[in-house]
Amino acid sequence: MQGSATQGTRRQPPQHRAAYTPTDRTVPTRSADRASYDKDLVHSVLDEAYVCHLGFVRDGAPVVLPTLYARVGERLYVHGSTGSRPLRMTGRTDPGLPVCLTVTHVDALVLARSAFHHSINYRSVVVHGVAHDVTDPEEKRAALDALVDHVVPGRSHDVRPANNKELAATAVIRLDLDEVSAKARTGGANDEPEDLSLPHWAGVVPLHKGYDTPIADARLAPGTELPDHLAVLRG
Amino acid sequence: MQGSATQGTRRQPPQHRAAYTPTDRTVPTRSADRASYDKDLVHSVLDEAYVCHLGFVRDGAPVVLPTLYARVGERLYVHGSTGSRPLRMTGRTDPGLPVCLTVTHVDALVLARSAFHHSINYRSVVVHGVAHDVTDPEEKRAALDALVDHVVPGRSHDVRPANNKELAATAVIRLDLDEVSAKARTGGANDEPEDLSLPHWAGVVPLHKGYDTPIADARLAPGTELPDHLAVLRG
Numbered sequence: 001m002q003g004s005a006t007q008g009t010r011r012q013p014p015q016h017r018a019a020y021t022p023t024d025r026t027v028p029t030r031s032a033d034r035a036s037y038d039k040d041l042v043h044s045v046l047d048e049a050y051v052c053h054l055g056f057v058r059d060g061a062p063v064v065l066p067t068l069y070a071r072v073g074e075r076l077y078v079h080g081s082t083g084s085r086p087l088r089m090t091g092r093t094d095p096g097l098p099v100c101l102t103v104t105h106v107d108a109l110v111l112a113r114s115a116f117h118h119s120i121n122y123r124s125v126v127v128h129g130v131a132h133d134v135t136d137p138e139e140k141r142a143a144l145d146a147l148v149d150h151v152v153p154g155r156s157h158d159v160r161p162a163n164n165k166e167l168a169a170t171a172v173i174r175l176d177l178d179e180v181s182a183k184a185r186t187g188g189a190n191d192e193p194e195d196l197s198l199p200h201w202a203g204v205v206p207l208h209k210g211y212d213t214p215i216a217d218a219r220l221a222p223g224t225e226l227p228d229h230l231a232v233l234r235g
Numbered sequence: 236m237q238g239s240a241t242q243g244t245r246r247q248p249p250q251h252r253a254a255y256t257p258t259d260r261t262v263p264t265r266s267a268d269r270a271s272y273d274k275d276l277v278h279s280v281l282d283e284a285y286v287c288h289l290g291f292v293r294d295g296a297p298v299v300l301p302t303l304y305a306r307v308g309e310r311l312y313v314h315g316s317t318g319s320r321p322l323r324m325t326g327r328t329d330p331g332l333p334v335c336l337t338v339t340h341v342d343a344l345v346l347a348r349s350a351f352h353h354s355i356n357y358r359s360v361v362v363h364g365v366a367h368d369v370t371d372p373e374e375k376r377a378a379l380d381a382l383v384d385h386v387v388p389g390r391s392h393d394v395r396p397a398n399n400k401e402l403a404a405t406a407v408i409r410l411d412l413d414e415v416s417a418k419a420r421t422g423g424a425n426d427e428p429e430d431l432s433l434p435h436w437a438g439v440v441p442l443h444k445g446y447d448t449p450i451a452d453a454r455l456a457p458g459t460e461l462p463d464h465l466a467v468l469r470g
Binding site: 025028029030051053054055056057058060061062063064065066068080081083084085088098099100101102104106109111112113114115116118120122124126128144145148151152155156158159160161162163166170188189191195196197198199200201202203204205206207208209210211212213214215216217219220221223224225226227230233 | 260263264265286288289290291292293295296297298299300301303315316318319320323333334335336337339341344346347348349350351353355357359361363379380383386387390391393394395396397398401405423424426430431432433434435436437438439440441442443444445446447448449450451452454455456458459460461462465468
């Protein structure tokens with residue numbers, strides 16, 4: 001709906017809260033009322049997940065791969081083997097690899113009286129930008145710690161840190177949070193008024209996500225207890 | 236690791252089970268031992284989820300959007316408003332829109348004694364191909380039923396079907412399962428032998444996913460009970 005009118009123009013974000021500047025790519029053509037550029041919302045969606053779907057173009061065709069990520073301020077980091085395709089391509093591409101990084105939480109099924117109004121409550125963040133190889137050793141080490149701590153907060157202080165060989169085998173890429181939007185659907189079914197009297201159940205089925213009891217490796221060193229940062233996950 | 240040796244060649248799949256033929260795009264450069272082309276495995280990963288991440292190329296840059304999908308045999312269907320970008324682009328692109336459709340289940344956190352060997356147990360499917368607009372009314376209606384039933388099996392028989400206006404407002408695209416791979420990691424931490432005596436906890440933390448109690452719409456028609464197909468979700 002907004003498509004052609006906003007081509008190439010930058011809209012003014014709301015001034016009262018820190019927000020990303022909308023662009024043609026981050027203003028959806030549909031359900032624009034569900035879109036947000038609020039930094040706090042974007043950060044909260046990014047920080048609640050740790051697996052993203054990273055898109056890039058290879059030989060003119062799209063590729064989408066799941067991968068771990070972490071946020072440090074206004075930067076996202078993705079890591080992998082130096083041999084993996086997107087990381088290898090980033091190192092070889094000047095000035096970096098155009099990517100789209102997307103994170104999605106599914107919160108509930110929305111069941112309506114009509115097939116047409118079935119939906120999903122979700123929160124997603126889409127980040128457009130150019131990924132750059134992280135070559136500074138200090139930034140790389142901090143990013144790798146962040147990647148471990150993003151999955152389990154506090155974990156990086158209770159493991160053997162990467163040695164030089166491991167650091168050399170790991171590539172890290174950085175993506176600045178600049179062209180970013182969040183999108184969310186909340187609430188119940190939006191049935192047509194004339195459908196309300198139909199005898200079909202309608203409502204919301206919330207999804208439940210959590211962790212089961214940790215399963216210790218059979219060869220733990222004697223006396224090794226479950227650390228606090230993992231006990232927290234059990235709830 | 237397999238990269239250059241397999242460029243452009245099609246490998247022979249195992250003959251004992253139905254399998255997709257590997258291609259350069261579906262043989263990973265890393266952890267090729269985690270890749271599979273087994274149709275049963277691919278189908279099971281696809282059928283357990285209902286949100287995918289759909290990648291396409293717009294103005295030369297990648298775009299990745301979360302969306303619902305359904306599988307019918309060897310075809311995947313994605314639907315949306317006729318105004319949404321990938322669906323509009325598919326209808327306007329001859330002979331279809333190159334896409335990459337990826338589905339990921341995160342099954343467990345894998346915590347190792349070393350930062351380097353931290354990992355995730357997951358199952359993912361990556362589908363490369365060209366998406367086509369579904370114009371046949373019968374195929375479109377069947378695809379829309381499948382999209383509802385893919386989220387909640389049996390649901391399409393207990394709702395008001397789409398009317399002509401709703402059908403006209405909905406676009407459906409089809410992606411054949413042809414160039415497909417699954418990838419999975421299972422098992423515990425792969426620590427280095429010399430790290431086994433370190434006093435760090437290692438093991439696996441399984442993820443738990445399920446549904447909470449359905450919340451009925453406040454305006455249900457009198458006497459409308461929770462149907463069996465939803466009661467099943469409560470477990």
